[in-house]
Amino acid sequence: MARIQLNRPDKFHYITQIRINVSMLNYGDHLSNEQILSMAHEARLRFFHSLGASEFDFWGPGLIQTDAAVVYRSEGHYADEIAIGLYITDLSRAGFDVQYTMRNITTDKDLAIVKTGIVCFDYDEKKVRELPEPFVNIISKIELLSFSS
Numbered sequence: 001m002a003r004i005q006l007n008r009p010d011k012f013h014y015i016t017q018i019r020i021n022v023s024m025l026n027y028g029d030h031l032s033n034e035q036i037l038s039m040a041h042e043a044r045l046r047f048f049h050s051l052g053a054s055e056f057d058f059w060g061p062g063l064i065q066t067d068a069a070v071v072y073r074s075e076g077h078y079a080d081e082i083a084i085g086l087y088i089t090d091l092s093r094a095g096f097d098v099q100y101t102m103r104n105i106t107t108d109k110d111l112a113i114v115k116t117g118i119v120c121f122d123y124d125e126k127k128v129r130e131l132p133e134p135f136v137n138i139i140s141k142i143e144l145l146s147f148s149s
Contacts, residue, residue: 006071006113009099011144012085014047017105020080031076031111037068040100040114043084051138059132061120066095068117073110080106083147088139094128095119103147 018039026032048054055063076082083103090097100114120129 004069004071006069006115007099008110008113009085009087009089009101011146012087012101013139013142013144014043014050014086015145015147016043016046016084018042018082018084020076020078020082022078024076025078029077031080033070033072036070036072036102036112036114037116039082039084039102040068040098040116041065043086043100044098044116044118047086051135053135056123058120059134061129061132062123063118064121066117066119069115071113073112074104074107076104076111077106080104082111085145085147087144091131091136091139094131096131101147 020031024031024035024038045055048058053059081104083105085101085103087099088096089099095118098116098118100112100116102111102114103109104111120131121127122129
């Protein structure tokens with residue numbers, strides 16, 4: 001069976017941390033697979049909030065996630081600290097991709113590599129909208145970070 005391949009970014013526009021809590025565990029006593037996308041969503045919201053934006057007001061339009069891909073690298077367990085780095089790439093007329101590297105600080109292993117496709121969307125009119133220029137300008141000026149910085 002063919003496996004999806006995702007690039008592992010090592011420079012990021014934003015880094016945050018999330019601690020694995022008990023509600024994130026599955027019956028195998030490790031991080032449940034769907035929690036990876038929830039953690040990616042939380043990290044993305046934190047990033048947008050740090051820029052003064054949200055998924056409902058992204059300098060005008062809202063945002064909608066159009067696709068997602070996950071490559072699992074290792075298990076996560078209760079109380080593990082996870083560093084999540086976000087890298088914005090593939091800006092287009094109406095959207096962009098967010099690539100995530102999730103690094104388990106507790107075990108010093110990659111937890112997962114994730115990619116989500118994001119499109120600007122007018123929820124009232126149910127139409128795709130153009131990517132706001134303020135976001136393009138901000139992204140071009142952010143100094144990239146690494147997990148060691």
